[in-house]
Amino acid sequence: MKKIIIAIDGHSSCGKSTMAKDLAADIGYKYIDSGAMYRAVTLYSIENGMFQGDDLDTEMLEKAMKDIRIDFRPNPETGRSDTYLNGRNVEKEIRGMEVAGKVSPIATVRFVRRAMVEQQQKFGEEKGIVMDGRDIGTVVFPQAELKVFVTARPEVRTRRRLDELKAKGEPASFDEVLANIEKRDLIDSTRAESPLLQADDAIVLDNSDMTIEQQNKWLVGKYQARV
Numbered sequence: 001m002k003k004i005i006i007a008i009d010g011h012s013s014c015g016k017s018t019m020a021k022d023l024a025a026d027i028g029y030k031y032i033d034s035g036a037m038y039r040a041v042t043l044y045s046i047e048n049g050m051f052q053g054d055d056l057d058t059e060m061l062e063k064a065m066k067d068i069r070i071d072f073r074p075n076p077e078t079g080r081s082d083t084y085l086n087g088r089n090v091e092k093e094i095r096g097m098e099v100a101g102k103v104s105p106i107a108t109v110r111f112v113r114r115a116m117v118e119q120q121q122k123f124g125e126e127k128g129i130v131m132d133g134r135d136i137g138t139v140v141f142p143q144a145e146l147k148v149f150v151t152a153r154p155e156v157r158t159r160r161r162l163d164e165l166k167a168k169g170e171p172a173s174f175d176e177v178l179a180n181i182e183k184r185d186l187i188d189s190t191r192a193e194s195p196l197l198q199a200d201d202a203i204v205l206d207n208s209d210m211t212i213e214q215q216n217k218w219l220v221g222k223y224q225a226r227v
């Protein structure tokens with residue numbers, strides 16, 4: 001069967017990565033979490049003293065970009081792939097609140113985006129890939145054969161994110177998480193560099209009232225229709 005590129009874009013915490021991962025596993029495609037790459041750059045910046053409060057030293061980061069290597073390696077225990085930063089498994093660290101609170105400004109920096117997009121396009125050279133993010137169907141793979149734009153109501157997304165944090169032993173309050181989600185939405189959609197936009201040829205999915213099984217079924221249906 002011919003291999004295609006599947007781009008899944010949308011707001012944060014609306015289940016994009018769950019559906020993208022499940023689809024990739026189901027159809028034997030590679031899965032790339034592009035947000036994890038921006039998160040890894042954020043972690044690097046925090047660890048190397050590039051943040052003073054919320055202010056990022058972009059000059060320092062630009063010099064360091066050549067030293068930042070990000071890759072994904074399979075984790076036999078979970079059956080998923082983990083994010084590695086310069087050879088270190090950072091999967092857990094990049095999902096915490098500290099990185100979540102600083103990743104949006106990092107994702108607005110032009111030279112960071114350029115480097116990430118270049119690497120993402122390399123991952124897709126052989127097709128057979130599912131990638132999720134904000135600009136996958138618009139900037140990274142405008143030629144993708146299947147584009148999905150996912151959304152859900154903010155309170156539903158907050159609940160999902162809270163459950164995720166709780167499962168990781170990082171409880172947070174509803175208001176704190178909702179504020180983080182709303183702040184990120186605003187930065188992601190209004191930034192000058194590759195804002196979160198729905199591609200003209202994307203299919204929209206509001207999964208607020210869907211179970212994971214229902215959304216997976218919906219997505220497999222769209223994939224089958226395309227191939």
Ligand code: DC
Nearest residue numbers: 012034035038103104107133134135
């Ligand atoms: O999907 P996520 O929450 O892990 O993404 C983390 C941040 O990275 C989020 O603020 C948006 C940004 N991002 C982006 O700008 N472009 C992408 N392709 C993926 C994520």
